[in-house]
Amino acid sequence: MTTSANVYVRISQDRAGERAGVIRQREDCMRRAADRGWEVLAVHEDNDQSAKSGRRRPGFEAVLDDVQSGRVGVVIAWALDRLQRNRRDELRLYEACQAAGVTLSLVNGAELDFSTAAGRYVADNLGSIARLEVELKSDRQQSANKQAAHEGRRSGGRRPFGYDQDGMTIREREADAIRTAYRDLLSGVPLAQIAKTWNEVELHSGQARWAEGHKGEPSRWTGQTVRVVLSNPRYAGLRAYKGEIVAEAKWPPVVAQETWRAAVAHLSTRQAVPRKLARRLLSGLALCGVCGAPVWGGGNARQNVPNYRCSAAYGHFARMSEPVDEYVSAVILERLSRPDAAQLLTTTKRPDTAALHDEASTLRNRLESVALEFADGTLTASQIRAITERLRSRLAELEESLADAGRVDVLGPLVRATDVRAVWDGLSLEHRRAIIDTLATVTIHPPGRGVRTFDPATVRVRPKGEK
Template sequence: MKALVYLRISQDRTGERAGVDRQRDDCLKRAKERGWEVVGIETDNDISASGKRRRPGFEAMLKAIEAGKAQVIIAWDLTRLQRSRRDEVRLYELCQKHNMRLALINGAELDFQSAAGRFVADSLGSVARLEIELKSDRQIRASRQAAAAGKRVGGRRPFGYDADGVTVRPAEAAAIKAGYEMALAGVPLAEIARRWNADGFTTGQTRRKEGHEGQPSPWQAYSVRMVLLNPRNAGLRSYKGEVMGKAEWAGIVPESTWRAADATLKHPDRRSGTVSTARRLLSGLARCGVCGSTVHAGGAARAGIVAYRCSGSMGHFSRMAEPVDEYVGKAVVAILSRPDAADLLTDGSLPDAEAMSMQAMSLRARLDSLAVDFADGALTASQLRTATERLREKLAEVEASMADVGRVDKLGDLVAAENVQQVWDAKSVPEKRAVIDLLMDVVIHPPGRGTRNFNPATVEIAPKK
């Protein structure tokens, strides 16, 4: 008789697959004892069967059953095979159709050829679902309680920290800090991902794509976004997207920086893809001096011949990009080299970040105390609802102010540099574009017929209003 082995664990916190390896040994031992020929082993490692994630191994097993490749399925127990009603029905219907048998290491052997066998299987399936639902309820309560206390529950090693989730890894922390700085300066997330990949960092997850199984997964824009949006980097503990308060671990960046990144990365312009990722310095930033249309770059870039063109329907000019870029770059360096350049970083209307952080902590503590007062009978349900709404509104205002604080310092390394030109030259094009967009409006005029030499008067630079 031919047998299929199915293995699964919900969490693999070490990445060593020890759980599925133990299951495999026991399942292969059962097959040897019964004299069954194992024709396939399907594995879902670190994948829950709650139905929220697709299980490639489970789907492959169903296809093998449909193809008639085996007569027996061997699994550790019934909860390894199914924990949702949908998967249970799919599995049982196929088993009944193909006269399959389920051999469970921790459980009975279920024969779908008889009505009694099908009844037992259905009953055990219901018990398994009840067990996981009760376990889920306990885990939810425990997780929320741990979050309120600022404690770590477990899971994969977070980028920037050791496996304990508390000890900071200096090299990764430095990369995260740089990532926040770049994101707040307007640098595309794809550029941050390229920087992290070039520095040898990986996401900590492994690839599943055919031909790349088990390889470290590189950073991409979406995975960088997930890291920068994680409140744990500010030393905050969250639960289901809600910040519960201070965490037991130290933050990598101030809360104001994280708040600023959260507001920036969730802005509709960035999510809709309208944030420019152009590779030329002034593409989409500069405007035509004739019609006001944006200026785009084009030409034979590989040959080093790149031109700026008016994007309007009339196409009012086309001129060499290099001298324009050089002129605008010199203007930026001149502005940031002035003695009063530090004033560009100052906004007296914004509140103090530390004071805002303390106020936010106080408001969260008051929210927690309301629940205690309600449980003790000191507040009615109506009073609890009203007080909670008012505190949440105030907390939202404070958090928005903290986001504004975090956006202030976008020019710090340039203003503080002894050699502004050197720092400017070392920046990537996206970083330079972000500085230009912050400081100035650039208008490019037609150079005039027959003009061969660059005329600074044809590039108009005005301070940002």
């Protein structure tokens, strides 16, 4: 009677997406089956899947199902560490094989017969050796990653968005999109709108699971994946390790450090929380003149006519949004067209960013040397705590100053324009909303029963902060 077998193949990393590793393993395993006269029922594959990561491996789970169901008598793998590399998977595999009387046939190893005590003993020892090798490799890799981080080097991984696979060469099309995204974010454009724009121009990215070499339909950008990109210190030319910036990076930055820090500060505020995109100019910005609740763009006052309604009480008012939008826009543009419009800019004395960068770099180097001095026994635990606290406090002050230096002025494009109306018409809805929110508080009152003409007196536009 011919013995039924399954083949299992896996590699931990497949950065090129070529599946060369699993193909070679499969060829060797199929050759083993042919030599032994076994009939291969299925080949299960986990490509680019680390067993140590703890993530679910579909191919491995399929092998267990076949073993437990009694469909196969042999499982063929290239080596034991391809099948299991953590204690949990090892126990599940061994218990399933023992219960079903299944043999593990290893191309680079022994045949493990779980029906005998000797076979189980050999399997336990081989599993312990495999785990030791994994842990030693992990320790070496962590040490190498830490050293690379403190030297500002990249330590591998998927192609970063905005750069080529080497992580050093900038891809200008993607980098331009990132720069625009930072500018838009600091101008008040929500993350969801940036994601929508990137999807429309079909930007590819590992963050959006659009990494090169992967098959299938690409996932779309979301506000959250855009947040991950814009929060990444890589784009400011900074190298982080375990969430902490430790060095200047070897690769070229996409934006200035102060721009990145301003964006991170912005993303930490409530305003940066992903939200549904507004479809009306004043949705959520204007207030009800009756109760003070926010006004939202609702359905239609009349069929196919957009309108504004009080969010707190349906009956306070429902009025057409177009004339209200035109009036508010006209008031804002009139203010921005005055000779003294430049006084609206919230400019402050810009700090010497070069000096801030130099001091911040010096402090990071000092933090590293303090850790070495403590390891050498030069400093006591109390001394290193005091020194570290002082250095980190000053570093936080410098980073806040850099963030202030990177903030953009929402009003700048309009205040400096010769044709304010033309610039206004060319801005995105979210940018126009940010300008209104910066300059004014808008209150909408009921138009009055039976009134069909627009009365400017029912819409109050007062300067921000004015009672």
